[in-house]
Structures are given as C-alpha cells and as structure tokens.
C-alpha cells in the first residue's frame with residue numbers, strides 16, 4: 001500500500017472554500033480542494049495546485065457549494081428537561097423575566113424538571129437539540145450545567161453533556177455553572193451556597209467533568225463578590241473562567257472576568273467602556289447572544305462600536321436554553337446577530353468559528369489550515385454572506401469532525 005505523504009484519508013473537490021485565514025476577508029478559494037489525514041487537514045487550496053501524487057481512500061466530488069470551518073457553538077445550556085413556553089406567553093402579556101424568576105419560575109422551574117428526570121431521560125431529551133445544532137453546521141459545542149444546583153444534579157448534567165459528545169462524535173466542552181441561581185434549600189444563604197458549589201467543583205473536576213467555570217453575575221443571580229469566590233476556586237484548579245456578564249444591568253462583569261484572564265464575557269449588553277478596555281487588555285472574547293436579546297425583546301445593544309474600536313474579538317452563540325433562547329441553529333444566531341446587532345456576515349461567520357473556538361480556549365480549529373483539525377461544514381450556498389442571511393432552510397449538506405462525517 002502506498003504510504004506516501006500525499007495519501008490521505010479523505011479528499012473533497014468541486015467546492016469553493018472560505019478558509020477564514022488572516023484577520024479579515026473570507027479567504028475564499030474558488031474551485032478548491034480539501035484533503036485530510038488522521039483527523040487533520042493535509043491540504044487546503046486550489047484544486048489545480050493539488051500535489052500530482054495526491055490520492056485519498058475516500059474522494060468526495062461535490063456538485064458545487066461552499067466549505068467553511070465547522071461552526072463552534074461556544075455558549076449553550078442545551079441539557080435540560082421540560083419546557084418554558086408558558087413563561088414566554090406570560091412575558092408577552094407583560095410579565096418581566098426578572099419578575100418570573102423572583103416568583104420561583106424561570107431557571108428554578110427548569111431546575112425542578114431536571115431534578116425529577118433520570119440521567120437517561122435527560123440524555124434522551126437533550127440529544128435532539130444537539131443533533132439539530134450539528135445538522136446546521138456545528139461540530140464543537142459548549143454545554144453548561146446550572147440547572148441542577150446540587151451536587152448530584154450538577155453532576156448528572158455534566159455527565160449527560162459528555163455522553164452527548166461521545167454519542168455524536170463531536171467535541172463537547174463542559175462548563176460548570178452552579179452559580180446560576182440560588183436553589184430554594186439555600187434561600188437567604190447565598191454565601192453558604194457558593195461555599196457548597198466550590199466544594200462540588202473540586203469533586204466534579206476530579207471526575208474530569210469540568211472544562212471551564214461560569215457564573216451568572218446579576219441582580220437575580222450572584223454578586224461580583226460571590227462570583228469572585230467561585231473564580232478563585234476555578235483558578236486554584238487551573239480551570240479557565242467565563243461569565244454571564246452585564247446582560248440585564250452593568251455590575252462590572254466584563255471587567256471582573258477580564259481580571260481573571262477569562263476566556264469570554266458573554267451577553268455584555270450593558271458593558272461600559274471600562275469593561276471593553278479590560279477585555280481588550282486581557283484578550284477575552286465578547287460572546288454575543290442575539291437569541292436571548294431577540295426572545296426577551298431587549299433593546300439595549302451590546303457596545304458593538306467600542307468592541308470593534310478596541311479590537312475585542314466577537315463570538316456569536318445560540319445560548320440554547322429553555323427560558324430566554326429556544327434556538328437550535330447557530331446559523332440562525334448568525335442571522336440574528338446581523339439583523340439586530342448589525343454584524344457583517346463576515347463578522348458573524350468569524351464569530352461562529354474562529355472567535356468562538358477562542359472563547360473555548362481551542363486553538364486547533366475555527367480556520368481551515370493545514371495541520372488544524374479537519375472540522376468543516378459543506379453548505380448548499382456559494383456566497384459566504386448567505387450564511388448570515390437566510391432564516392431557516394436546509395442549507396447544510398455535510399459536517400465533518402476530525403475527518404469523520406457527523407452530519
């Protein structure tokens with residue numbers, strides 16, 4: 001058998017490729033070829049420049065279309081039980097998200113449903129959501145805990161997240177979000193709850209279930225001081241942090257997470273100039289979540305111009321969750337980011353690939369380059385801008401993760 005350097009596992013031709021190489025532009029290659037071996041890209045470039053001896057075990061000759069890096073959904077809460085459509089109705093009738101949460105609905109209603117569900121039931125309910133994301137181009141996704149709020153149930157959520165990654169053959173990064181809401185058994189004892197959450201973190205990290213730590217720093221969540229306690233624990237374990245920052249009010253969340261060298265500050269609608277500067281200095285990514293903005297019918301825009309001016313990388317994610325963002329397509333999140341936040345389609349695509357990978361601390365994907373992971377999506381469109389344009393539709397022809405087709 002030929003063991004030559006240009007014998008690959010797979011070769012795709014008949015497509016245009018948007019590599020996203022460099023800081024700007026799509027890196028478009030017309031009439032391109034993509035070769036991969038052992039899960040990594042071995043060739044990305046014009047078909048006409050393929051090495052003369054290039055061969056592959058599997059040669060896919062496509063009839064047109066566009067290949068991009070596979071999408072990376074860097075902020076989801078997609079493992080949950082139950083449904084909160086009734087709360088959406090209440091909000092449309094004038095109730096606020098905060099008022100529903102304070103009355104024991106909101107996050108706590110999902111906590112009740114999660115606690116009542118077996119691990120297998122949670123897995124069965126959550127798998128179709130992950131499947132839907134894959135079917136629209138995703139090959140890496142982050143999944144947060146935060147609907148268990150006790151040791152056994154936080155563990156159950158993180159175990160289900162890991163199982164989903166194994167079952168679908170894609171990368172799942174888990175984030176520990178016990179500091180999401182105060183469970184009823186700790187009512188009036190938020191400091192004690194943080195102490196308990198720090199203890200659970202040590203155990204769950206020892207089980208290999210945690211890749212990063214997050215908190216909901218908000219009037220209806222946890223204070224900056226409580227968030228700091230959780231982040232100090234994360235740091236002691238060598239775990240990176242990220243934060244639900246400045247979504248409903250400005251508590252200085254972006255500055256706080258930047259102070260810990262955080263991977264990202266997420267939402268950031270109310271982030272002021274100082275927070276943007278701090279993120280730029282720390283190299284933290286701003287994760288924009290237009291699904292929650294859209295569904296909550298928010299009007300306060302994230303500080304787009306400031307983020308651009310300070311060179312803060314902007315990611316786009318679904319925030320898939322039952323309360324504020326019942327969104328099962330990252331491509332649709334890209335569209336919402338363009339329509340609501342006026343991202344350019346190019347910013348939206350970079351936000352759902354290269355910058356999203358950075359928001360997860362992953363440097364081996366998000367761009368199509370020889371030596372990086374063979375994670376790519378093949379679309380039934382020709383213009384890269386079309387990915388930030390269409391609402392819905394069946395645009396994704398195939399998704400590969402580490403050189404294996406997963407959708």
Ligand code: NIG
Nearest residue numbers: 107216292319321322323324
């Ligand atoms: O990202 N802000 C807090 N967490 C979620 C909402 C969770 C929920 O309402 O269930 C968010 O929007």
Ligand code: FE
Nearest residue numbers: 075077244319
């Ligand atoms: Fe969220």
